[in-house]
Structure formats: C-alpha cells, structure tokens
Amino acid sequence: MNVQAQIEEFYDVVIIGAGPVGGYLGWKFKELGHTVLIVEEHSEIGRPFQCAGLVNPGAMERVPMKNTILTPIWGARINSPNGTTVDIGSPERIRTWSVCRKKFDEGVVRLAIESGADIILNSKPTKLDIEKDYAEISINVGGDICKVRCDLVCGCDGAHSWVRRTMKMGRPKEMMIGYQVEVTGYNGSSGQLDMFTGNDIAPGFFAWAIPSGETTRIGMWSRADLLTGKSCEMMVDNLMNSSIWKQRFENCNIVGRFGGPVPSGLLKYPLRERVALFGDASGACKPTTGGGIGTGFDQADLLAPILSECINNDDLGEAKMKSLVKILGPMRKKLNRARALRDAFLTEVTDEELESVFKVWSRPEVTQIINESGEIDNPIPLGLRLLKEVPEFRSLATKAASAVIWS
Numbered sequence: 127m128n129v130q131a132q133i134e135e136f137y138d139v140v141i142i143g144a145g146p147v148g149g150y151l152g153w154k155f156k157e158l159g160h161t162v163l164i165v166e167e168h169s170e171i172g173r174p175f176q177c178a179g180l181v182n183p184g185a186m187e188r189v190p191m192k193n194t195i196l197t198p199i200w201g202a203r204i205n206s207p208n209g210t211t212v213d214i215g216s217p218e219r220i221r222t223w224s225v226c227r228k229k230f231d232e233g234v235v236r237l238a239i240e241s242g243a244d245i246i247l248n249s250k251p252t253k254l255d256i257e258k259d260y261a262e263i264s265i266n267v268g269g270d271i272c273k274v275r276c277d278l279v280c281g282c283d284g285a286h287s288w289v290r291r292t293m294k295m296g297r298p299k300e301m302m303i304g305y306q307v308e309v310t311g312y313n314g315s316s317g318q319l320d321m322f323t324g325n326d327i328a329p330g331f332f333a334w335a336i337p338s339g340e341t342t343r344i345g346m347w348s349r350a351d352l353l354t355g356k357s358c359e360m361m362v363d364n365l366m367n368s369s370i371w372k373q374r375f376e377n378c379n380i381v382g383r384f385g386g387p388v389p390s391g392l393l394k395y396p397l398r399e400r401v402a403l404f405g406d407a408s409g410a411c412k413p414t415t416g417g418g419i420g421t422g423f424d425q426a427d428l429l430a431p432i433l434s435e436c437i438n439n440d441d442l443g444e445a446k447m448k449s450l451v452k453i454l455g456p457m458r459k460k461l462n463r464a465r466a467l468r469d470a471f472l473t474e475v476t477d478e479e480l481e482s483v484f485k486v487w488s489r490p491e492v493t494q495i496i497n498e499s500g501e502i503d504n505p506i507p508l509g510l511r512l513l514k515e516v517p518e519f520r521s522l523a524t525k526a527a528s529a530v531i532w533s
C-alpha cells in the first residue's frame with residue numbers, strides 16, 4: 127500500500143500510528159463523520175511484523191478481512207513441562223484464525239483510507255502542544271516539519287508510544303517480551319496450535335507453535351524478571367534444539383525472525399486533555415495470550431462514539447476526558463481478573479505444581495469442562511468453573527479465587 131495525502135491545516139482527529147488499532151479507529155471516526163489524518167513512521171503498513179498472527183472471531187467479525195486467513199485454528203495441544211499433553215477443541219468449532227498480519231493490517235488501514243481518512247507515511251511527530259481550543263502537532267514528513275492542528279490526538283503508536291511518553295501518561299503494569307521464528311517443516315497437527323510450558327521453556331508463560339499456511343510460527347513470551355538473564359531467543363533455541371520436544375523441530379528451516387514487547391495492564395488515565403491512547407500504547411494486550419488486536423478494537427468501539435460527541439460539543443478538557451476513563455472500567459476489570467487467573471494457574475506456580483495441574487486437566491471430565499467453557503477471548507468463565515468444580519484446584523487456587531473476586 128503506497129499512499130500519501132495532501133495534508134490539511136486542521137483535522138478533527140489526528141491518529142499517530144497506522145497499526146491495526148490506528149486503522150480501525152480512523153475508520154470508526156470517519157464513519158462518525160469526522161476528518162481524520164493518520165501519521166505512520168514507516169514507509170509501508172504492516173512492517174516490521176511482530177505478531178503470532180492470531181485474530182479471534184470477536185475481532186474478525188468486525189472487519190471484512192477473511193481473505194487474510196492462512197489457517198483456521200480449532201484446537202490446541204497443551205504440553206506440560208514433563209511431557210503430559212492435553213488435547214482440547216474439536217474441528218467443528220473454529221476458536222481463532224491464523225492470519226497474514228501484513229495483509230490484515232493493510233486491509234484495516236485501507237478501510238480508513240477508503241472511507242476518506244488522509245494518511246502520511248515516513249512521518250513522525252516531533253512536538254505536541256495542547257492549547258485550550260486545539261492541539262498542535264509538529265510532524266517530520268520526509269525531513270520537512272509541518273504543523274497540523276486538531277481537536278483530538280489519538281496515540282495508536284504501539285508499545286513504546288511517543289504520545290504516551292510525551293504526555294507523561296505512565297506505563298503499562300506489565301511489559302512482556304515476545305520472540306518468534308517462522309519455519310517450514312514443523313511436525314505439527316493441522317488446525318491445532320501447540321503450547322509448551324515450563325521454566326526452561328517460557329518461565330511464567332508459554333511457548334507456541336502456530337500453523338500459518340505453509341509455515342509455522344514458533345515463539346515464546348515471558349517477563350524480564352522471570353528470564354533471569356536469558357534472552358527469549360535463547361529460550362526458543364532451547365525449545366527447538368534441547369528440550370524434550372526437540373524431535374518435533376528436527377526438520378525445521380527458519381525463514382524469519384521477529385520479536386517485540388507485549389504491554390499489558392491498562393494505564394490508569396489513558397485519556398487526558400485532547401489526547402487519548404488506544405491499543406498497545408495504552409497497555410491493552412491480554413495478560414493471558416498477549417493478544418492486543420481484539421482489545422484495541424474493543425477500546426475503539428467503546429470510546430469513539432463518546433469522543434465524537436465531545437468533538438462536536440468542543441468538550442475535550444482534562445476533567446471531561448478523565449471522566450470518560452470509567453467507560454473502560456468493565457474492560458479493565460476483566461483484564462485484571464484474567465491476569466489473576468493466569469498468575470494462579472501458570473505464572474506463579476512451579477513446574478511441579480504445573481505438572482499436577484496438567485494431570486487434572488488431562489482427566490476426561492475436566493477436558494470436557496475446558497472444551498465447553500474455554501474461550502480464548504474470555505478465560506474467566508472457564509477459570510471460575512475449574513476453581514468451583516474441580517476439587518484439586520480449590521486448594522491450589524485459593525489466592526486466585528480471592529484475586530478474581532476482588533480484582
């Protein structure tokens with residue numbers, strides 16, 4: 127996609143960042159009748175690529191992007207540290223889609239452009255001044271600085287958001303690190319992704335092998351404090367070459383490498399006078415899967431209509447913007463609860479405890495509960511059902527139960 131707009135002097139909304147969330151938000155604001163400029167620092171959309179490429183049905187339903195699907199994923203093989211495998215899902219029910227992220231991002235940004243948003247590539251903001259009646263952004267466009275005024279600035283500029291740092295809006299609660307290689311020749315199972323756990327594989331988190339058409343994406347994520355000096359690259363290398371699973375990777379040929387941060391834990395105030403943050407910039411990735419596309423779309427759907435009203439009423443002052451934070455309350459609560467469950471079942475347990483969790487999960491009646499209530503989009507019903515109905519988990523997860531109830 128190669129587009130470059132003639133820039134106007136004033137826009138209702140200027141969006142920094144043409145990732146999936148910036149594109150989706152631009153489209154939503156255009157549908158609400160606003161003028162929109164999207165500013166992207168790279169020369170093309172969807173590069174560099176930093177994603178396992180899973181888009182859940184809830185997000186896929188909201189954009190016409192089925193043409194970007196590489197593999198429908200109906201199930202998972204979840205592997206314990208010592209080699210117990212639990213198979214979940216069945217081919218009749220698709221749980222998530224493995225997509226070509228470049229095509230997906232391009233398609234979403236195209237929705238904004240085709241509905242009339244302007245976009246400038248190779249451009250990034252250098253200064254942001256918030257005035258009473260407008261915000262003024264200085265933008266470096268291919269070496270020339272131009273100034274644009276707008277009612278509202280939206281930071282959709284990813285994990286290290288320039289807008290967030292410039293406006294001193296805080297930091298997401300957790301910053302995980304992900305690393306991934308794309309391979310041919312993986313010995314996997316069609317339509318099923320593999321998850322690998324254990325302190326030597328992905329401390330506190332998990333590693334994955336995700337079918338993506340003719341290739342497979344193999345990666346892991348964790349937190350710096352749990353990696354104890356090792357890099358994610360070393361962990362993936364260990365999984366593929368030295369772990370008990372190494373025979374699955376014997377014929378793999380690496381064709382690409384990617385890595386990046388996964389910010390999780392919504393900022394306390396992602397909205398300030400004439401400024402709003404969305405997606406990774408606001409810390410919206412799910413603590414359970416690292417997925418950030420669906421929650422970014424959710425934020426845009428929740429906030430764009432009310433922000434549109436604020437633009438029309440010229441009511442974007444600090445007090446009004448901070449009052450809108452409560453709209454994100456239920457989402458914040460859901461993400462915090464998911465984190466509490468993740469901590470109880472995965473992040474804060476030893477390999478021995480994890481092994482005993484897997485022993486229970488592998489019992490047919492428990493696997494049935496997982497199949498009935500397991501949702502990638504919303505792990506809370508399953509987590510609560512397991513805590514309630516499986517006696518072994520009651521003692522294991524007392525902490526989780528209270529965290530879930532009180533979070």
Ligand SMILES: Cc1cc2nc3c(=O)[nH]c(=O)nc-3n(C[C@H](O)[C@H](O)[C@H](O)COP(=O)(O)OP(=O)(O)OC[C@H]3O[C@@H](n4cnc5c(N)ncnc54)[C@H](O)[C@@H]3O)c2cc1C
Pocket residue numbers: 142143144145146147148165166167168172173176177178179180181249250251282283284285287288303304305306345384385386387388404405406407411416417418419420422
């Ligand atoms: C290894 C890994 C695997 C992942 N797997 C998944 C997955 O399977 N499913 C999922 O949903 N999520 C996944 N994620 C998370 C997902 O990639 C992000 O949540 C998602 O891309 C967020 O979209 P965004 O639009 O908020 O930010 P981004 O996709 O980061 O887009 C931000 C855009 O802003 C631009 N930008 C940044 N700074 C500036 C600036 N100063 N000026 C102008 N432009 C700027 C960037 O170039 C980019 O185009 C994964 C992340 C990692 C690291």
